[in-house]
Amino acid sequence: MKRKGEAVSDTAADLGGWACPLPLRNQERVVLGHGGGGKLMGELIEHLFLPAFGAAAADATATDSATIDLGNGTRLAFTTDSFVVQPIFFPGGNLGELAVYGTVNDLAMAGATPLALSTGFILEEGTELDVLGRVAAAMGNAAERAGVRLATGDTKVVERGHGDGIYVNTAGIGLIPDGVDLTPDAMRPGDVVIVSGPIGLHGVAVLSVREGLEFGTAIESDTAPLHELVAGMMTAAPPGGIRVLRDLTRGGLGAALCELSSASELGIQFTERDVPVPEAVRAACGFLGLDPLHVANEGKLVAVVSPDAADAVVAAMSESAVGVGVGARAIGTVTDDHPGAVIARTGLGTSRVVDLPLGEQLPRIC
């Protein structure tokens, strides 16, 4: 490894510079936490990818999708996600469903109508074709449910002992309707923070089969497409009433709130007991020492909406025919009291800072 003081030759990533102001935790190598959706990943993006990509990534934003303006009034949302979950099949879902819904949801968070997905497979030599067929069939069904084309694809095979059975990358494009511009910049003090339903189910469901744990009740992943829920929310709110949306994946609700707070340079405050945590998730997290705020979800979102839109949006979510907004509720508000910080009011009546996790409590959950 080259370190500070040595020639960095053809690398645009300034390794020496990582010591300050946001250290990359003095890592010289990739650690699991770099993929966890927390601080380490943020540092990897800020200190390695963005400097290395240079001008080519000048317009990159810290959102789930990029906006591509075609110049003729048409704006596209464009996003990508790779899926490496282990095991491939888990209660309530599988790798194939995640790969479709995860990318559909990233498009939905921009308010976009999903149009088409690409599918890139990296297969390990020796993987059973039956397993691959089941994953592909799940993708086909999920795409039909989400009304999105599987338009183009690619398959690579790596030698046995590399890869992990099946990795899938999906990229997606969607059409952003005129006038829709969901961004943390739109957040204002007094805005209401809404979560679409009970949290933590996906992470605990994956963990339960991976570690062979039983939690008394069956816990199923919440993987689901959210674009129809979002469409209903947009209809229910006055123009501009929906400020910004984030789906809750790696890093959980906590990471999503921290990102929104940081990006808007506003504070977010919420009350812990208002956060819908299913009893089974509560039990599993208590047993394992996990924070439900940071357990992954795959079919939940957080919305920041204007005060006058909040009741109508919660009602529209709860009553949505697609059923993925059941349990939606307001959990907190935006404030200018503590810019960039997320503060939770605890069950003790005290306040605590909710911080972005360093990495991920559970790797390989999507």
Place this chain on the structure above:
Amino acid sequence: MKRKGEAVSDTAADLGGWACPLPLRNQERVVLGHGGGGKLMGELIEHLFLPAFGAAAADATATDSATIDLGNGTRLAFTTDSFVVQPIFFPGGNLGELAVYGTVNDLAMAGATPLALSTGFILEEGTELDVLGRVAAAMGNAAERAGVRLATGDTKVVERGHGDGIYVNTAGIGLIPDGVDLTPDAMRPGDVVIVSGPIGLHGVAVLSVREGLEFGTAIESDTAPLHELVAGMMTAAPPGGIRVLRDLTRGGLGAALCELSSASELGIQFTERDVPVPEAVRAACGFLGLDPLHVANEGKLVAVVSPDAADAVVAAMSESAVGVGVGARAIGTVTDDHPGAVIARTGLGTSRVVDLPLGEQLPRIC
């Protein structure tokens, strides 16, 4: 494994049906050849992916990119590729450059102007950040050279012993100009087949470092973006004069010709000695028993053009300022004599059928 006669439950892939008419070579498991761009991959797509994807993939075509019609007169090309080449750095290029140029070229083959790429990384725990930084810097440089944004990205990390250092998926979107519709359906008997330059360099360059072989002279990968070359060809040809384009990657020139012949239901005939094979590639292939027609390239294309366009197109390619068309030449013609078959006239003055390879002679070359 479930076999014929058993319930297939939730799989849409008809495993029993693979025995006929195009057998999947009786494999029950993924083999390296499934990723090789040859017959095995074609069978995997036809007999597993397309049936499993079902209606969601109804419009899928056997081309490098999909066309997404936005309904307002705007047509997008949309494509994806994963890159798993070993080693990551090889003479003349690296994984990062391939990941950008490979996807840019898939867009260029549709005549599209590349707009934006997504970047999906699957990193192995323990990979040196310095190596990742060099790959990312190569992607940034390549994207700048190709005039394309790195618009959105994703990073996953898998445990040490899985993955392979760095896998990169890129998906790309490009704008297809009005009136451009490059398709094998446009091919006509008498059309001229043009190759853009010397073939086989990429595959032999990767092989030389992987196997520690020396071939007397340095062989460098030809990895390069082709969209500017294509733009020049379009300008040089009369409207409709460029029928169809294919970049030569896995499976080489031979696979590209077979695919064009099969898709157009026309024959292609060419003369072996007209195919530009560099002396070093010839020597390496002779030594190793490889067919240069099936060795991978990363910066070459084959074009089918109308007879009246051929001279102008070859001249435009040879003189292109971007330098990636040096050595372009006509190698053959389209015929209705032997529909769906590619026939080469050998050095002996005889004819031979050029067939799609079963898999790939060299895995992990892109």
